[in-house]
Amino acid sequence: MSWKLTDRLAEKINHYSSFPATGVSLRQMVQFGQRPNPGTLFRGAQFLGEELPIRLAHRVKELNNLPDGLSEMPSIQKVRNWYAQSFEELIELPRPKIPPQLRELLIKAQRRDTNGEHYGQKLLENTENPSLAGEDYREITPQKKKSINSRRYFVLVDDDISWSPEIHEYNKLFTKCLSVIKKRHDPVVTTVAQGISEYKHSRQRMQIDSTIQSFLDRFYMSRIGIRMLIGQHIAINEQPSTDNYVGVICTKTNVRELAQEAIDNARFICQDYYGLYTSPQVQLVCKPDLNFMYVPGHLSHMLFETLKNSLRAVVELHGPDADNFPPVKLIVAEGNEDITIKISDEGGGIPRSAIPLVWTYMYTTVETMPSLDPDFNKSDFKAPMAGFGYGLPLSRLYARYFGGDLKLISMEGYGTDVYLHLNRLSSTSEPLP
Numbered sequence: 001m002s003w004k005l006t007d008r009l010a011e012k013i014n015h016y017s018s019f020p021a022t023g024v025s026l027r028q029m030v031q032f033g034q035r036p037n038p039g040t041l042f043r044g045a046q047f048l049g050e051e052l053p054i055r056l057a058h059r060v061k062e063l064n065n066l067p068d069g070l071s072e073m074p075s076i077q078k079v080r081n082w083y084a085q086s087f088e089e090l091i092e093l094p095r096p097k098i099p100p101q102l103r104e105l106l107i108k109a110q111r112r113d114t115n116g117e118h119y120g121q122k123l124l125e126n127t128e129n130p131s132l133a134g135e136d137y138r139e140i141t142p143q144k145k146k147s148i149n150s151r152r153y154f155v156l157v158d159d160d161i162s163w164s165p166e167i168h169e170y171n172k173l174f175t176k177c178l179s180v181i182k183k184r185h186d187p188v189v190t191t192v193a194q195g196i197s198e199y200k201h202s203r204q205r206m207q208i209d210s211t212i213q214s215f216l217d218r219f220y221m222s223r224i225g226i227r228m229l230i231g232q233h234i235a236i237n238e239q240p241s242t243d244n245y246v247g248v249i250c251t252k253t254n255v256r257e258l259a260q261e262a263i264d265n266a267r268f269i270c271q272d273y274y275g276l277y278t279s280p281q282v283q284l285v286c287k288p289d290l291n292f293m294y295v296p297g298h299l300s301h302m303l304f305e306t307l308k309n310s311l312r313a314v315v316e317l318h319g320p321d322a323d324n325f326p327p328v329k330l331i332v333a334e335g336n337e338d339i340t341i342k343i344s345d346e347g348g349g350i351p352r353s354a355i356p357l358v359w360t361y362m363y364t365t366v367e368t369m370p371s372l373d374p375d376f377n378k379s380d381f382k383a384p385m386a387g388f389g390y391g392l393p394l395s396r397l398y399a400r401y402f403g404g405d406l407k408l409i410s411m412e413g414y415g416t417d418v419y420l421h422l423n424r425l426s427s428t429s430e431p432l433p
């Protein structure tokens, strides 16, 4: 833990944070990863080499400027330093030396590539002489700034080029750097949650206010985006796309299979937690061959979280010793625009006054919070039945990330319906804070 945020680094972060982030859509990610050659991968690395530092810089700034002393909490500072350190590693990565002919080819590819605006060869020049690094970054003209902002994620590069070892080396080096960063940030959600607890204690606050709530929404949404880009880049560099997979995206995500798996997992956890002979049943209504392009990991997460909530409500309403429980229903509908999944339970519902609270982080009706070890090496809250108060707000962010949404309607005294809308057009760009 000897890493320090120097003034010089702070200044760079400040500079990068003046650039807006560039959104990428699910469709673009698939296009990019479908048949990547070393050249496309290289261009992808170049895009991320600028995009990720911009996104990280925004987060560092925000973590430094939280209201009411939250920025001073030790766990928040810890997370802030992770972001700054990852920023530093990315911008300090040595740039590759590209042989002139190859440069020429890459520039041509950039020019020829049609679906988008043309902005010539500026981007490639930036590679060898990065306009944003070093001392000269203050001299960027608005004109140049614009050209940097119109960086593109996906550039088609010819297949029949022989790639110099420098390109291969750089692709390897960049992917390695991303893996280190991804691992460093695994415990971010738990550590920020820890930071919020520290804040609640030191300030004697019971609930977090709306400024902190919207900070957390922005922060975690941005984290989903950063991890998606990083995860996707690592995946397409490490394994070639197989049948239906392009990186972590599955072009034919089978909803029924994923739902069944989430049901089995949630029922297992529920049975274990309450010591039941058998968990409440879950009826699944879904066409067997219903599939669409999505990130299976995200969908599993959302289904698992909402199912756990429903199972818990049912068991707690009827008591763990009940002879039988009313089943939970999971219904999947296929529309042109959305795939909608409804999870209905007869778990007694939520009082109307508590509805806004279910979307706030750390709101839970579990009495004792499960132990929260900030150093444990998991990327998300998993396994425990309930108790962190992160299940719903985080799931909603996952849904919104690709243009969907999560809604909850409850009848107090009867049960709850959760609607998970998933956009199937997938050309919507990431929501950027």
Ligand SMILES: Nc1ncnc2c1ncn2[C@@H]1O[C@H](COP(=O)(O)OP(=O)(O)OP(=O)(O)O)[C@@H](O)[C@H]1O
Pocket (backbone or CB within 6 Å): 305, 309, 310, 313, 345, 347, 348, 349, 350, 358, 363, 364, 365, 366, 381, 384, 385, 386, 387, 388, 389, 390, 391, 392, 393, 415, 416
């Ligand atoms: N289907 C449901 N029926 C009744 N209450 C629910 C339902 N879903 C959520 N809730 C209420 O909303 C609260 C927040 O849910 P959320 O999933 O965000 O957190 P949690 O389940 O308490 O903890 P975790 O982060 O581990 O999921 C729950 O504690 C519960 O009181």
Ligand SMILES: [Mg+2]
Pocket (backbone or CB within 6 Å): 305, 308, 309, 385, 386, 387, 390, 391, 392
């Ligand atoms: Mg939950």
